Each structure stands twice: as structure tokens, then as C-alpha cells.
Amino acid sequence: MQKNLRLHYDISGDDYTRAGEASAQLKQVLRQLGLSSSIIRKVAIAMYEGEINMVIHANGGTIDVEIDSACISLVLRDTGPGISEIDLAMKEGYSTASENVRSMGFGAGMGLPNMRKHSDYMKLESTPGVGTTVHMKISIGEE
Amino acid sequence: MTIAEIVDILDAKVLSGEELLARDVHSACGSDLMSDVLAFVKDQSVLVTGLTNAQAVRTAEMMDIICIVLVRGKIADSGMIELAKDRSVAVLQTQHSMFAACGLLYERGLRGGGKSHAKKS
Numbered sequence: 001m002q003k004n005l006r007l008h009y010d011i012s013g014d015d016y017t018r019a020g021e022a023s024a025q026l027k028q029v030l031r032q033l034g035l036s037s038s039i040i041r042k043v044a045i046a047m048y049e050g051e052i053n054m055v056i057h058a059n060g061g062t063i064d065v066e067i068d069s070a071c072i073s074l075v076l077r078d079t080g081p082g083i084s085e086i087d088l089a090m091k092e093g094y095s096t097a098s099e100n101v102r103s104m105g106f107g108a109g110m111g112l113p114n115m116r117k118h119s120d121y122m123k124l125e126s127t128p129g130v131g132t133t134v135h136m137k138i139s140i141g142e143e
Numbered sequence: 144m145t146i147a148e149i150v151d152i153l154d155a156k157v158l159s160g161e162e163l164l165a166r167d168v169h170s171a172c173g174s175d176l177m178s179d180v181l182a183f184v185k186d187q188s189v190l191v192t193g194l195t196n197a198q199a200v201r202t203a204e205m206m207d208i209i210c211i212v213l214v215r216g217k218i219a220d221s222g223m224i225e226l227a228k229d230r231s232v233a234v235l236q237t238q239h240s241m242f243a244a245c246g247l248l249y250e251r252g253l254r255g256g257g258k259s260h261a262k263k264s
């Protein structure tokens with residue numbers, strides 16, 4: 001790849017059936033760029049979990065993706081309720097998801113741990129009442 | 144085995160993906176928790192589940208799963224089939240329970256595959 005590729009996605013907060021569409025689109029782009037399937041898988045999982053979180057916990061938001069020759073950077077921003085105890089939220093199994101969300105197959109409390117596991121760098125910033133921003137980087141190149 | 148063989152083994156109805164029946168599948172997973180699928184699945188191509196919504200298809204799409212088996216005769220949401228057709232994911236419906244469906248496929252040689260399958264503690 002010669003120059004950096006920047007992509008922006010607006011994530012709607014009121015349509016659960018569309019949650020994941022942005023991740024599916026990015027996955028398509030990465031395929032066209034010819035990235036390896038294991039890198040694509042990592043990005044897809046990390047972004048999809050983040051996208052779902054935005055929809056189910058924060059009423060939507062935005063995702064900015066930057067791809068250069070060394071890595072794929074994702075920035076997920078929302079103006080939802082925020083997370084007061086980040087350490088707790090990062091624990092496997094911790095979830096405040098509603099019954100409705102659980103009935104859709106989410107709410108296992110695995111999303112954030114999964115995002116950490118599949119990214120090479122992750123930073124979660126959140127202020128209760130203001131919103132949440134998640135930064136993730138996945139390196140291309142070495143597997 | 145092929146998706147067509149799964150249809151046969153589970154006496155299943157094809158709700159979407161007739162054109163995918165000849166595709167080969169090597170391993171499967173069974174779960175109603177999408178985050179678990181996202182966390183632990185590795186290169187499985189079949190998802191056996193009780194979830195009947197579009198998110199099951201989205202999750203499949205992320206994980207390169209090409210066939211979803213709905214157990215206990217569950218009715219797929221209209222949004223699920225629509226999305227599955229669009230994304231080329233086969234959706235099958237069987238009257239068998241999750242336990243029986245997984246057992247029957249296992250008996251016929253389909254395995255869990257991936258690392259989670261043989262995890263030692």
C-alpha cells in the first residue's frame with residue numbers, strides 16, 4: 001500500500017439488526033487490499049465487538065479506521081453513558097446488558113476482553129455521562 | 144463433509160443458501176452466545192445455535208462461518224434469512240435439539256477443530 005487509507009463509519013444506535021454492518025464493510029475492504037485472513041479476522045472481531053457495544057450500551061457513535069503499511073488503527077467514539085469502572089468492565093464475564101440484549105446472544109461480558117485479545121494495542125477512555133472512546137491497533141506484517 | 148450431508152444427517156430444511164450445499168465444511172461449534180463464538184471459535188465453518196436473529200448471521204460473517212444450523216425447529220426472523228441470503232450464509236433448520244444435532248454431526252465425523260477444542264488446563 002502506498003498511501004494511508006482513512007475510512008469513517010456512523011453507527012446508528014436504534015437499529016439492532018444493522019449492528020455489525022460497518023465491520024462487515026471494513027472486512028470487505030481489507031479483503032480487497034489482500035491482507036491475510038488472520039489479520040482480517042482479528043480486525044473484524046475487534047471492530048465488531050466494539051460496534052455492538054456502541055449500539056447496545058451507548059446508542060451508537062462513530063468509527064474511524066486508518067490503514068497504513070504497518071498497522072490498522074481503529075477509533076470508536078460514542079457519547080453514551082460511559083463506563084465508571086473500567087477495570088471491572090474489562091473483566092471476562094462482567095456485563096450490564098439488558099435481558100433483551102442477552103436474548104440476542106450478547107451480554108456474556110466477553111466483548112472488551114475479546115477486543116484486547118485480538119488487538120495489539122488497546123486503550124479505553126471513558127467518562128461517565130460524557131462517553132467512551134476505544135483505540136485499537138492491529139499490526140500488519142508479522143503474524 | 145458437505146452442507147448437503149448436514150442437511151441429510153439432521154433431516155434439515157434449507158432456509159437459505161441452496162447454492163452453497165456442495166460447499167465443504169470441516170468443523171463446527173455449538174453456542175447461543177455470540178461473544179463466545181467470537182472469543183473462542185477458530186476456523187469452524189458451521190454454527191449450531193438456537194439464535195434466530197440477524198446477529199447470528201453477522202457473527203457468522205465475521206468468523207467466516209458459512210453454515211448456521213437452527214435447532215429445535217426454531218423459526219428464523221425474516222431479517223435473519225434476508226441477511227443470510229445477501230451474505231451467502233446457508234441457514235438450515237432441524238427439529239433436533241442442540242445436544243442431539245451436535246452429537247449426530249460429531250458421530251458422522253465433524254469435529255470441533257481449533258484450539259478451544261483441545262484446551263488443556
Ligand SMILES: Nc1ncnc2c1ncn2[C@@H]1O[C@H](COP(=O)(O)OP(=O)(O)OP(=O)(O)O)[C@@H](O)[C@H]1O
Pocket residue numbers: 049053054057058078080081082083089090094095096097105106107108109110111112113132178
Ligand atoms: N461503549 C460503551 N458505553 C458504555 N458502556 C460500555 C461500553 N462498552 C462496554 N460497556 C460496559 O462494559 C461492560 C462490559 O462490556 P463487554 O463488551 O465486555 O461485555 P457485554 O457487551 O456486556 O457482553 P458481550 O460483549 O459478551 O456481548 C458492558 O456490560 C457495559 O456495562
Ligand SMILES: [Mg+2]
Pocket residue numbers: 049052053107110111112
Ligand atoms: Mg460487548
